Amino acid sequence: MHGSDPFAALVAVGWPPAQSWPVLDAEQRVARVAAQHRAGYVLHDGMESFKAQPAPAFLRRGLAPEQRPVVGDFVIVIVVAGKPPQIVEILPRRSLLSRAAAGERYARQPIAANVDSVCVLMGLDGDFNPARVQRYLALIEGSGAQAVILLSKADVHPDHVAQAAALAAALPVGVAVLAINAKDAALHAQLAPWLLPGATLALVGSSGAGKSTLTNTLLGHTAQATAAVRAHDSRGRHTTTFRALLPLPGGACLIDTPGMRELKLTGSEDLVQYADIEALARQCRFSDCAHGNEPGCAVRAALDSGELSAARWHSYLKLSAEREQQEAALEAQLRRHANPRPARVLGRRQREPR
Known part of the structure; x- marks a missing residue:
């Protein structure tokens, strides 16, 4: 980690030239996460790669994975002689x-x-x-x-x-x-x-x-x-x-990235690639149309005429059902975090700490 212009060096690893430069202390540097391993991270400052450890705040139990550094993140790292570099902050992500x-x-x-x-x-x-x-x-x-x-x-x-x-x-x-x-x-x-x-x-x-x-x-x-x-x-x-x-x-x-065997939706997707199908559904005679045998079903009419392919319709049904399932799982998780279970009351055989 050297050089007179760290900003120019970081452009080589994807730092947007138009993005403002953060205010840093004397021992702080900006680098990008190039890889993540069980033993820590590999960072790149545009001139060389080096290993770093996450600060204790990133190791807290229950911390959401997206709140930890991931590959592609720009991070602030503290570099002190005699100690391994330590990631202390994730800079705002653009995606x-x-x-x-x-x-x-x-x-x-x-x-x-x-x-x-x-x-x-x-x-x-x-x-x-x-x-x-x-x-x-x-x-x-x-x-x-x-x-x-x-x-x-x-x-x-x-x-x-x-x-x-x-x-x-x-x-x-x-x-x-x-x-x-x-x-x-x-x-x-x-x-x-x-x-x-x-x-x-x-x-x-x-x-x-x-x-x-x-x-x-x-x-x-x-x-x-x-x-x-x-x-x-x-x-x-x-x-x-x-x-x-x-x-x-x-x-x-x-x-x-490694090959992905399973691609599960997160529950927050809009499925914009199926905007045409959702536009058809809004044209149905009944707002709660199940797109089966109901009269005035625009989706069924499009399927019958060939305007909408059966394969595309079934793909939409599968993804929308999975999205709803994942959305419900996310909402349940948020409720649990907002209303955690009360701590257990000590029983007679359990002793209070001194």
């Missing part, structure tokens, strides 16, 4: 990509912070699943980042142009869909609009979709391990085992 953690208990799992674009990588093989893209869009829409859909392995699928066009037609206007070859050097030109200096791009998708290959191509050297996919389902093993922020040669940053 936060999260999902609901696996398991029955409701919890949000942050994926990456301060991301400008989220690239959803999906293979044009057995990994191709338009319904999964809709689920990713639901998670991205409330994060503050822009979604970009990348269809990999276009070099071995001659119908990739038609598949990309069909997928784009089913997504909201403005969501870019690109068919790519993750090994092709032309990838830099295809992604140029999202790889501007100071921009941060997060890469998400299933194992085997080609995230590590794409990362190596953008870096210009092999930094991430790659592996072959299984023949029967085109899925791969987890070659990326943790989230990592990687500065790219052109001045942008890439956050690579």
Whole structure:
């Protein structure tokens, strides 16, 4: 951690040039979280990476995961000779990509912070699943980042142009869909609009979709391990085992993430990619229409005429039901925190502390 202009150095790891510089004490520095491990964090100040530990405040039991530093965060760290650097503050985030953690208990799992674009990588093989893209869009829409859909392995699928066009037609206007070859050097030109200096791009998708290959191509050297996919389902093993922020040669940053087996909604999604269906529902004769056999059902009429596809309708029903379930779980959790259970009264056999 050195140099005469730390602000200029941080631009190399995604610090927005227009963002104001925080007031710091003599022993404080600003750095970005590049990786998180059980033993602590790896930070980058634009010139070098170094290990750091979180302050005790971040280790409190019951602290929500989004209140702890995550990959992509800009943090204030105290650097004192003879002591390990310590993260003491998270600077305001401009975006936060999260999902609901696996398991029955409701919890949000942050994926990456301060991301400008989220690239959803999906293979044009057995990994191709338009319904999964809709689920990713639901998670991205409330994060503050822009979604970009990348269809990999276009070099071995001659119908990739038609598949990309069909997928784009089913997504909201403005969501870019690109068919790519993750090994092709032309990838830099295809992604140029999202790889501007100071921009941060997060890469998400299933194992085997080609995230590590794409990362190596953008870096210009092999930094991430790659592996072959299984023949029967085109899925791969987890070659990326943790989230990592990687500065790219052109001045942008890439956050690579492990393959996601489960994508659970958080309950706060608006499902804007289904705005057309919700607009249809508002045209039904009855406000409480169940979209079954009720007279004057605009949704049923659109299904019958082919204006609305059955696959898209079922995808909407599945996601909206999950959103309502997760929303109820979140509300129940907030009520428990607002009205905690009273402390247990000491029994006769329990002794008061001296």
